Amino acid sequence: MKLPKAYEASNYEKDIYALWEKSGAFVANPDSGKEHFSISMPPPNETGTLSIGHALFITLQDIMARHARQKGMDVLWLPGTDHAALAVNAIIEKKLEQEGTNKHEVGREKFIEMTRDFVGNSRETMLEQMRAMGASTDWTRLRYTLDEALNRCVNETFVKMYNDGLIYRGHRIVNWDPKLETNVSDDEITYIEEKSKFYTFKYGPFEIGTARPETKFGDKYVVMHPDDKRYAKYKHGEKIEVEWINGPIIATIIKDEAVDPKFGTGVMTITPWHSLVDFEIAERHGLDKEQIIDFHGNLLPIAEEFSGQSIEEARPKIVEKLKSKGLLIKIDENYLHNVAINERGKGIIEPQIRLQWFVDVKKQVIPWKGKKLSLKEVLQSVIRDEDIELIPKRFEKIYFNWIDNLRDWCISRQIWWGHRVPVWYRNDTDGREETYVGVKPPTDHSEGWHEWEQDPDTLDTWFSSALWTWSTLVDPELAQDYSLSLDELLKRSKDYNAYHPTSVMETGWDILFFWVARMILATTYVTGEIPFKQVYLHGLIRAEDGKKMSKSRPESIIDPLDIIPKYGTDALRMALIMGVTPGNDQTWGWSKIEANQRFANKIWNIARYIEGVVGDSTDIKKPQPVSLADHWILTNLQRIKEKSTTDLDNYRFSEVYESLYQFIWNDVADWYIEASKAEVNIPLLAYLLEEILVLVHPFAPFVTETIWQTLNWEEGTILASKTLGPTIGSDEAKAKDFTEIQSIISEARYIIKALKVSGVTLYHTSDEFIEANSAVIKRMAGLQAVESVKEGKGIHLTNTKRISWLDIDESMANTYKTELLNRIIDQENMIKKLELRLQNKNYVKNAPKNVVKQTKNQIEDAKTLLDSIKAEVERFSS
RNA sequence: GGGUGAUUAGCUCAGUUGGCUAGAGCGUCUGAUUUACACUCAGAAGGUCGGGGGUUCGAGCCCCUCAUCACCCACCA
Numbered sequence: 001m002k003l004p005k006a007y008e009a010s011n012y013e014k015d016i017y018a019l020w021e022k023s024g025a026f027v028a029n030p031d032s033g034k035e036h037f038s039i040s041m042p043p044p045n046e047t048g049t050l051s052i053g054h055a056l057f058i059t060l061q062d063i064m065a066r067h068a069r070q071k072g073m074d075v076l077w078l079p080g081t082d083h084a085a086l087a088v089n090a091i092i093e094k095k096l097e098q099e100g101t102n103k104h105e106v107g108r109e110k111f112i113e114m115t116r117d118f119v120g121n122s123r124e125t126m127l128e129q130m131r132a133m134g135a136s137t138d139w140t141r142l143r144y145t146l147d148e149a150l151n152r153c154v155n156e157t158f159v160k161m162y163n164d165g166l167i168y169r170g171h172r173i174v175n176w177d178p179k180l181e182t183n184v185s186d187d188e189i190t191y192i193e194e195k196s197k198f199y200t201f202k203y204g205p206f207e208i209g210t211a212r213p214e215t216k217f218g219d220k221y222v223v224m225h226p227d228d229k230r231y232a233k234y235k236h237g238e239k240i241e242v243e244w245i246n247g248p249i250i251a252t253i254i255k256d257e258a259v260d261p262k263f264g265t266g267v268m269t270i271t272p273w274h275s276l277v278d279f280e281i282a283e284r285h286g287l288d289k290e291q292i293i294d295f296h297g298n299l300l301p302i303a304e305e306f307s308g309q310s311i312e313e314a315r316p317k318i319v320e321k322l323k324s325k326g327l328l329i330k331i332d333e334n335y336l337h338n339v340a341i342n343e344r345g346k347g348i349i350e351p352q353i354r355l356q357w358f359v360d361v362k363k364q365v366i367p368w369k370g371k372k373l374s375l376k377e378v379l380q381s382v383i384r385d386e387d388i389e390l391i392p393k394r395f396e397k398i399y400f401n402w403i404d405n406l407r408d409w410c411i412s413r414q415i416w417w418g419h420r421v422p423v424w425y426r427n428d429t430d431g432r433e434e435t436y437v438g439v440k441p442p443t444d445h446s447e448g449w450h451e452w453e454q455d456p457d458t459l460d461t462w463f464s465s466a467l468w469t470w471s472t473l474v475d476p477e478l479a480q481d482y483s484l485s486l487d488e489l490l491k492r493s494k495d496y497n498a499y500h501p502t503s504v505m506e507t508g509w510d511i512l513f514f515w516v517a518r519m520i521l522a523t524t525y526v527t528g529e530i531p532f533k534q535v536y537l538h539g540l541i542r543a544e545d546g547k548k549m550s551k552s553r554p555e556s557i558i559d560p561l562d563i564i565p566k567y568g569t570d571a572l573r574m575a576l577i578m579g580v581t582p583g584n585d586q587t588w589g590w591s592k593i594e595a596n597q598r599f600a601n602k603i604w605n606i607a608r609y610i611e612g613v614v615g616d617s618t619d620i621k622k623p624q625p626v627s628l629a630d631h632w633i634l635t636n637l638q639r640i641k642e643k644s645t646t647d648l649d650n651y652r653f654s655e656v657y658e659s660l661y662q663f664i665w666n667d668v669a670d671w672y673i674e675a676s677k678a679e680v681n682i683p684l685l686a687y688l689l690e691e692i693l694v695l696v697h698p699f700a701p702f703v704t705e706t707i708w709q710t711l712n713w714e715e716g717t718i719l720a721s722k723t724l725g726p727t728i729g730s731d732e733a734k735a736k737d738f739t740e741i742q743s744i745i746s747e748a749r750y751i752i753k754a755l756k757v758s759g760v761t762l763y764h765t766s767d768e769f770i771e772a773n774s775a776v777i778k779r780m781a782g783l784q785a786v787e788s789v790k791e792g793k794g795i796h797l798t799n800t801k802r803i804s805w806l807d808i809d810e811s812m813a814n815t816y817k818t819e820l821l822n823r824i825i826d827q828e829n830m831i832k833k834l835e836l837r838l839q840n841k842n843y844v845k846n847a848p849k850n851v852v853k854q855t856k857n858q859i860e861d862a863k864t865l866l867d868s869i870k871a872e873v874e875r876f877s878s
Numbered sequence: 879g880g881g882u883g884a885u886u887a888g889c890u891c892a893g894u895u896g897g898c899u900a901g902a903g904c905g906u907c908u909g910a911u912u913u914a915c916a917c918u919c920a921g922a923a924g925g926u927c928g929g930g931g932g933u934u935c936g937a938g939c940c941c942c943u944c945a946u947c948a949c950c951c952a953c954c955a
Contacts, residue, residue: 006917191953209955223955260954268955277955338953398882401951509950544890546948578903579891584883585948589890591904598917609914647894654892658902670919746921753909753921782910782920830899843935851897851936858898 002710003611007604009568012706017131019709025069025721026136028076030498037068038076038499040469040532041137042507042515043145045084046119047091050129052541052549052588053508055560056580058133059573060538060653061506065136066698067648068503070724076499078472079130079137081123083146085418085461086188088119090180090345092417108416115417129561134569134701136720141495143472145464146419149479153471154464155422155439156486157526162437166360166375166525167411169423173272173279174354174410175340178297179347182414183356185460186407187513189349191338198335199319200264202327204242204251209264211337213318214311217245217303218290219269223281226255228266245322246304256281274351293350357412357421357457366525378524379403379517388520389534391651392583395509402513409518411460418458426452440482462514466522469502469531490527502532509537509583536651539585541576546587558588570700571597577657577699599661600703603696606669607707610689614682623687625730628773629675630684632738634730636667637691641727644695660696668692671742678775686713687728694722741773743799748781748806751795754819755812761785763792764804796875798823798868810876817876820869827866834859 272282
């Protein structure tokens with residue numbers, strides 16, 4: 001025997017993966033003439049190692065890819081990694097900090113070099129981990145967001161948007177992170193609730209509230225709602241003199257509807273430089289904006305004596321000063337408010353006005369379905385018109401809500417790691433300035449002008465990931481030819497034409513806005529096509545206690561690399577699939593892993609048994625059903641194949657997994673193989689094994705391929721390349737007969753067990769059916785014998801119409817009699833319920849005919865059963 | 879403030895457009911067995927599907943409402 005007793009995953013997995021990779025089975029072939037199926041792998045951030053979340057998405061996508069291959073499609077699953085600008089930058093800066101230095105000391109060039117080394121190592125580790133997970137990706141098409149061709153796509157997109165007026169540079173309020181010294185987008189911010197002091201100050205005739213007195217130095221506008229009757233006597237634009245922190249100032253009255261009259265006193269002063277709402281008020285009325293806090297979080301000279309002090313240092317002193325001037329009215333110690341922090345790096349956000357690059361989401365210049373739409377409108381249109389389907393559908397509502405709140409997208413970042421903004425500036429000696437926006441740096445040197453200098457900023461990571469579905473399909477060779485326009489480049493790229501739009505995008509719902517929406521935005525704009533037809537959104541994997549896995553609780557984190565060597569990749573994959581549903585989080589459970597390690601071993605042992613039976617048989621190629629069990633298992637196989645195909649097409653992974661589990665373990669192992677021990681059909685066993693291996697392969701690729709390779713029934717083939725074929729025909733009536741055998745066996749087992757007897761014989765009165773199947777019944781029910789007699793006494797089987805009884809003394813059967821009496825009550829209740837249903841005229845009138853017919857059949861069956869149970873009880877009583 | 883999801887067996891979860899007596903894994907209990915597998919087999923117990931109301935011949939599933947938990951978005955000076 002070639003297969004050892006138990007499946008030890010770690011002995012095989014590496015070799016199996018190497019075999020697949022060498023075979024080229026995962027390499028897409030656009031010229032194959034087959035229907036194409038393509039998925040872009042969401043490129044993991046190059047920040048170290050893969051997590052259990054990555055393991056989940058690799059498993060889901062791998063099942064999709066392998067399933068498509070089994071249907072005979074040409075599959076491209078394109079792998080890649082993301083440079084993850086902000087996330088990586090934060091890691092490097094932290095490292096520098098630990099080494100007692102910072103990015104300014106090491107300089108931009110050295111910093112980027114360090115980062116390159118770091119991501120290079122991360123990348124290698126992560127690609128190995130993807131292989132360990134069994135990812136059937138096309139490694140010949142591996143991509144990286146900073147590849148030259150992808151970088152070109154980024155620049156091309158930027159330039160195209162700039163020329164269309166969709167990208168502009170402007171002084172706008174942004175979310176400034178003083179810690180990482182960059183701004184971040186609205187979506188990268190999270191809020192934490194904090195208790196802080198809320199101060200009320202006297203401001204001329206008004207009372208104003210604030211949690212941030214240190215921003216108030218420049219406040220010279222006092223704003224109230226135009227309809228607020230309390231302040232009707234103050235006119236818009238009216239000037240009043242008020243005593244303030246550093247002496248008297250002239251304040252101007254502004255009426256604006258942004259003020260909530262019910263909040264506090266209904267009056268506020270504004271700090272346009274450091275608050276979005278204030279900024280917008282200032283914009284509406286053309287007011288001055290003044291910076292109070294610098295980009296490191298310290299006060300500027302406007303604060304006079306407090307200049308240069310940090311926020312934390314200055315705040316109490318400022319309050320003290322206002323108090324001493326008699327301007328402090330009260331302090332609320334228990335004020336709850338939300339503090340904005342940067343998700344990466346956790347710096348506290350200080351809104352600041354900065355000169356930044358933005359994508360205009362409202363300008364209507366994108367040709368879409370014969371109209372000119374804005375980016376925002378295109379985003380809405382593709383979902384509303386069902387060009388793109390979100391799975392589950394409920395995320396559409398969340399998606400629309402996000403778009404409704406969408407503001408212009410700030411795409412420039414002040415970090416060093418990433419795609420440089422493709423814009424250059426130069427001055428001439430008279431101080432005039434020129435700007436150049438282009439895919440490649442400008443090369444001209446004009447008389448009287450200084451050299452061109454590139455904009456120091458880099459682009460938001462999501463700007464480059466937004467192009468991922470198509471930038472990865474651009475031919476890298478062609479991309480070096482800058483005489484080609486982007487349109488021509490796409491047109492001539494074979495992969496782009498074959499694989500775009502991609503079939504499905506599989507990713508976590510947590511990056512629906514960051515990534516999915518932005519891919520739609522950028523791709524519809526540049527290519528005129530949607531990036532994908534469907535979006536399958538998976539949930540988070542929570543720790544065993546139901547809480548999020550978090551670095552602050554290291555014990556909560558499950559590392560796939562700890563699990564794989566011990567339990568095997570297949571066990572991990574199936575544990576992740578068990579009970580998974582789109583959009584819902586799942587809780588980690590060790591019992592799932594253990595259950596699936598056992599399942600892999602079960603498959604192994606089924607193979608091992610069949611291997612032994614098949615031995616050196618040569619005619620295993622012509623399987624035909626003979627016994628009732630043969631027909632039954634083939635009928636079930638047929639059903640399971642159809643079901644798993646449609647279910648997988650509809651992304652019902654958990655259901656497919658579960659029905660395969662039941663089929664293999666219960667039907668094949670516990671019934672069919674056991675029955676085959678009484679009546680063997682060697683070619684059919686071999687056929688069945690092969691079919692099972694193919695069916696489970698997408699879920700458990702390693703154990704199935706290992707079995708296939710070890711058995712080596714078809715020299716030189718690999719299971720990963722096998723397609724699903726038609727099932728051998730079977731007779732349904734015979735299959736149904738086998739279920740009757742199952743009833744006989746189950747009932748016999750049950751009685752024997754309940755009465756704790758052994759060495760029992762089953763008698764029947766020359767019943768041909770039982771006679772013909774006596775070997776299977778005897779073996780599987782654990783009987784001494786199955787014999788035909790003219791008459792006799794014993795405990796009768798009630799679940800079958802065949803007259804048969806077990807050779808057990810009726811006096812032993814009191815326990816069983818109670819059981820029978822209970823079953824009589826059950827059956828009578830059931831019949832009553834069903835008859836009531838039939839008596840209901842509306843039911844008969846409205847329910848589908850087959851449902852009504854089913855009910856009638858049920859009643860008949862129940863009555864037959866009831867009669868036979870009653871007869872048995874009678875026998876006991878007499 | 880607006881929105882979403884969850885609530886089904888002791889635990890973790892499935893349950894497709896409403897239609898057989900609501901399922902699985904783990905756990906529990908009772909037995910069996912040593913050449914496919916103790917990573918096994920046979921069997922059992924365990925659920926008024928969060929509460930209330932409604933629609934329907936029929937509701938775990940649809941509608942209303944309440945409760946608890948989790949999450950998302952917006953954000954107030």
